[in-house]
Amino acid sequence: MNTLSKEQIFADVQALCERTRLGAPTLSLASHAKRCKALVAISEALRASEGEILAANARDLAAAAENGVPRVMLDRLALNTARLAAIADAVKNLKTLPDPLEGTESWSRPTGITITRAKVPLGLVAIIYEARPNVTADAAALCIKSGNAVILRGGKEAIETNRAIVNAIKQALRTVDISPDVVGLVEITDRESANALMQMRGLVDVLIPRGGKGLIQNCVNNSRVPVIETGAGNCHVYVDKEADLEKALTVTVNAKCQRPSVCNAAETLLVHRDVAQRFLPALFSATREWNLEFRGCPATCAILPEAKPATEEDFATEYNDYILTVKVVNGVDEAITHIEKYGTRHSEAILTEDEVTAHKFCDLVDAAAVYHNASTRFTDGEIFGFGAEIGISTQKLHARGPMGPEALTTVKYRVYGEGAVRK
């Protein structure tokens, strides 16, 4: 059991942040070639450490099973040879992406100065996430690719696995002359260590929470470090009266049922009243294999006797489960208004063959990604072609949508003169 006081945890986390920041220049000033060499070394070290990592993972799994951790979480925690190889490959593949720090611009001004605008790493990135060992390697690799030092604070169930993975990463960094301190693991997995990280303003440049709504809201409300909000996805599919109902059926089923636990899965179906009578029973039949639960507005319940009445709360909830709320609407305007009210600005889809209606929806719906005749499930850094993602931003500032390596950079202006002064 953890017997550290709040003050001790704070001091420990602060010391870790300071040490990590101190090592950062060996990475932030490294060339892209050197950063990529580090990625390859890490990939190899992960494979070479398979014995230690899988043994550590077995200890984590045994403890988690003993503590009654749910099956779905155990599955996310579990590693095996194939999964570890996939993780190692993903790390190595990052080297093929362009250097996110490339693209310095330079210009002269009549005042006798030359200005360059360079892309630079954010500095020290901290990530708080759940018991998913793949995130440990992914996040460290994305930060190294973009020249950032990183503090990893994973879920307590994965602590042994994370320690083994981070050990392998540190070994690899030593071989390429980058300080192993640039990847720091918070070994205290008590809730207080997350709270301490949120207070590291000035030491940590950005905090990225990845996980449930509670974690993200806690960070947004309490962090003194700038936060990038990720993941909350109350996503909608709107089936217009001009929809091709076959496409609409395929897309709605995919958006809802292919993997309901993730943020880009649909939660609510909005369906035009002119097609609801045909579409809803077809959707009900098509989703029987998943035993999808329908919660609907009164019009929906009148068409589908199997639907339960939906509450206001239902429309606002991201269930991440085999539950679909349904509302019959009068047209695209009502759909847009509903999404404005309940959506989380993540991913929103319209099914229609009418280009004007599609444009209206795509222009006026305020979300990171809007879809025309395609499933919301595509919002993903890999699928968008960014190679990897550190999360999906649902905010508008800094980064929006899937965040690849470039989202971990900022700019710096360098100004040169020969004693230039302002008149």
Place this chain on the structure above:
Amino acid sequence: MNTLSKEQIFADVQALCERTRLGAPTLSLASHAKRCKALVAISEALRASEGEILAANARDLAAAAENGVPRVMLDRLALNTARLAAIADAVKNLKTLPDPLEGTESWSRPTGITITRAKVPLGLVAIIYEARPNVTADAAALCIKSGNAVILRGGKEAIETNRAIVNAIKQALRTVDISPDVVGLVEITDRESANALMQMRGLVDVLIPRGGKGLIQNCVNNSRVPVIETGAGNCHVYVDKEADLEKALTVTVNAKCQRPSVCNAAETLLVHRDVAQRFLPALFSATREWNLEFRGCPATCAILPEAKPATEEDFATEYNDYILTVKVVNGVDEAITHIEKYGTRHSEAILTEDEVTAHKFCDLVDAAAVYHNASTRFTDGEIFGFGAEIGISTQKLHARGPMGPEALTTVKYRVYGEGAVRK
């Protein structure tokens, strides 16, 4: 006197935000040509309304003088024909800048989808600022240029002037078929109206505070709307042992004395111990005309008997006044460490003829702008060539340094398919 309750003020501000947001699509979907037409119309309306605006300004000035507002603030508040013409010109000149919403990228993915990444306005921008009528016109114009609706909350001393300026802007918007609601003025200048704006999460997309440290800290600590921090500038000039002392003198005097009240003015001089003996007396003589007050470390006081001892607090304070804190340092490393501890990541300068030392300083100092042999006073949107600025960001996320129209945009992904689903 203001007799509205906190609740009434909240409701008023909320209603204004809702009305402004409702009008926003007439601007956000307008072409660049139309937005520029609006800028020209506003520029002309400001000139045509000179009578009303100057009369309103005279009322503000009379009230301010009666209330004992300091002379320097009265000067910032005062308009005349020439100043109003300059404001009108600045608005019109924005049309020559490139469209910040230009640059849509588009690509296809093997999964049967086409993705476009478009630049879009942030949505509704709110600005809280002091009694400077030029900011009213500038901020509105920058938001219109970038397709954003805007809520203006200026200082109470300028309320009559601001109302006259915003009236002119609204008249002009009507003539170009853009809703006059897209520019909203908070007419309640009570502190509660600023607090209310900070609570408009979901309605206001970003809040930009421009003004003193107190205002900015209040927003950072209490706003539920995302904030972009601007302006705090505890800037340093480091004079290295390899400096050309003549350049160093010119630049230090300019950085400190040319306009000490602004954020990019220097507050602290760090001087290498090998040149302090020569440089400090020369600087003291050169600044006699401004009666510059020196507050120094013990070594400084030993060299300059006129210097008062500097406290820890002095080194951390942005005086914006004719006060210079001075520290004698052992070299560039100590200078970098001092800036890391006391700087606000705004603008930092090194004076040296040694390229290696200059590079070290420019690489390792973590600030929006780093200067080599040039004055910190250059950090400015106009001078950098961005045409105008809505503020100078001292944060790393979203925007850093002078913020031109582009800082008021985000991205939106549009995804097209023919019933595409994720496998």
